[in-house]
Amino acid sequence: MNALTPLGMVSELPSENQTNDTLLAAAAEEPKDYFVVRDGMKFAGTHLLVDLWGARNLCDPGFIDAAMREAALAAGATILHSHFHHFSPNGGVSGVVVLAESHISIHTWPEREFAAVDLFMCGCCDPHLSIPVLQRAFAPERILLDEQRRGRVY
Amino acid sequence: MNALTPLGMVSELPSENQTNDTLLAAAAEEPKDYFVVRDGMKFAGTHLLVDLWGARNLCDPGFIDAAMREAALAAGATILHSHFHHFSPNGGVSGVVVLAESHISIHTWPEREFAAVDLFMCGCCDPHLSIPVLQRAFAPERILLDEQRRGRVY
Numbered sequence: 001m002n003a004l005t006p007l008g009m010v011s012e013l014p015s016e017n018q019t020n021d022t023l024l025a026a027a028a029e030e031p032k033d034y035f036v037v038r039d040g041m042k043f044a045g046t047h048l049l050v051d052l053w054g055a056r057n058l059c060d061p062g063f064i065d066a067a068m069r070e071a072a073l074a075a076g077a078t079i080l081h082s083h084f085h086h087f088s089p090n091g092g093v094s095g096v097v098v099l100a101e102s103h104i105s106i107h108t109w110p111e112r113e114f115a116a117v118d119l120f121m122c123g124c125c126d127p128h129l130s131i132p133v134l135q136r137a138f139a140p141e142r143i144l145l146d147e148q149r150r151g152r153v154y
Numbered sequence: 155m156n157a158l159t160p161l162g163m164v165s166e167l168p169s170e171n172q173t174n175d176t177l178l179a180a181a182a183e184e185p186k187d188y189f190v191v192r193d194g195m196k197f198a199g200t201h202l203l204v205d206l207w208g209a210r211n212l213c214d215p216g217f218i219d220a221a222m223r224e225a226a227l228a229a230g231a232t233i234l235h236s237h238f239h240h241f242s243p244n245g246g247v248s249g250v251v252v253l254a255e256s257h258i259s260i261h262t263w264p265e266r267e268f269a270a271v272d273l274f275m276c277g278c279c280d281p282h283l284s285i286p287v288l289q290r291a292f293a294p295e296r297i298l299l300d301e302q303r304r305g306r307v308y
Contacts, residue, residue: 034246034263044263044270047203049302081237083252092188096250096257098237103248107256107274109188109198109305116198116304118272120261146302148203150270151263 034122035153044151045102045122050134052115054141058108059091067137068097068104071130075121077101101125115140120150188276189307198305199256199276204288206269208295212262213245221291222251222258225284229275231255255279269294274304 035042057063061084072079077099084095096105102120104127109115115138119127135143189196211217215238226233231253238249250259256274258281263269269292273281289297 033265035266044261044266044268047270047272049201049304051305080239080248083235083237083250085234085252087254094234094252094254094256096237096252096259098239098248098250100241100248102261102270103250103259105250105257105259105274107198107276111187112189112198112305114198114305116201116256116274118201118274120259120270120272122261148300150203151205151266151268 035151036122036124041149042153043149045120045149046127047120047148047150048118048127048130049146049148050117050119050131051144052117052134052138052140052142053144054113055108055115055138056113057138058093058110058113058115059086061086061093061095063137064093064095064106064108067133068095068106070137071119071133072097072099072104074133075119075127075129076125077104077121099125104130189305190276190278195303196307197303199274199303200281201274201302201304202272202281202284203300203302204271204273204285205298206271206288206292206294206296207298208267209262209269209292210267211292212247212264212267212269213240215240215247215249217291218247218249218260218262221287222249222260224291225273225287226251226253226258228287229273229281229283230279231258231275253279258284 035044065084080100081098086093091110092108094107096103101123104119106115106117119130121127189198219238233251235252240247245264246262248261250257255277258273260269260271273284275281
């Protein structure tokens with residue numbers, strides 16, 4: 001398979017029957033490829049799983065909403081929607097920001113000074129650029145980071 | 155560290171100054187521990203990253219919303235909020251369901267018959283129970299699954 005050819009878009013016409021005109025028309029109609037190529041790998045997007053330990057400011061949904069929006073913008077993402085929920089009595093917060101380029105989420109356990117964040121971004125956004133924002137907002141003593149490239153074609 | 159003692163809850167009183175009464179009072183005030191223990195490991199929750207290839211029904215936000223809600227309920231989760239966004243002209247859908255036990259998300263690339271799903275659930279929910287719902291809804295030819303235990307204490 002030619003990895004540059006979107007699945008399902010391969011012409012069923014034998015190549016000897018295709019004129020330059022039909023090839024040009026097919027190219028004009030070919031949908032934009034939203035997958036990215038980096039380090040010789042073609043994939044849908046980068047998914048970071050970030051565990052914050054010894055973290056602060058984990059109880060205030062307004063503060064966390066603002067921090068996650070700042071994190072999204074730092075990565076070059078476009079915010080479409082956000083929703084944050086404040087649990088009681090333990091004070092934890094769960095929230096998501098839906099992006100034009102996927103999403104970010106956070107779930108906090110203030111009683112353990114722990115937060116689990118994930119940042120999934122496709123296109124030209126770089127979720128690594130969100131990490132300094134998380135560091136400033138939550139001042140974690142320790143960060144564990146796992147990176148997955150979702151939708152790898154090769 | 156005693157892993158059963160929530161961080162920040164260790165008494166600063168020397169043990170010889172603690173009476174049975176003060177120990178009982180401390181136990182009564184100790185917050186509920188929301189971390190889970192499984193296979194000898196204590197952690198915040200299970201996070202599944204699921205790549206669906208050769209999948210169908212990736213263009214309809216209403217259908218996808220219903221499927222993701224069914225997936226959440228199959229895992230034993232409680233739905234707090236959901237939001238789905240339909241992109242054009244490529245027809246992809248991005249959406250999240252915020253749960254009392256964390257979240258699930260989906261992002262689809264119909265032009266590649268690809269969807270990236272993540273299911274993060276804490277407490278007694280089991281996100282593996284959502285997989286058959288995804289299989290029925292999207293009929294993928296191939297599923298790639300990665301499991302992470304977030305917030306591992308030991």
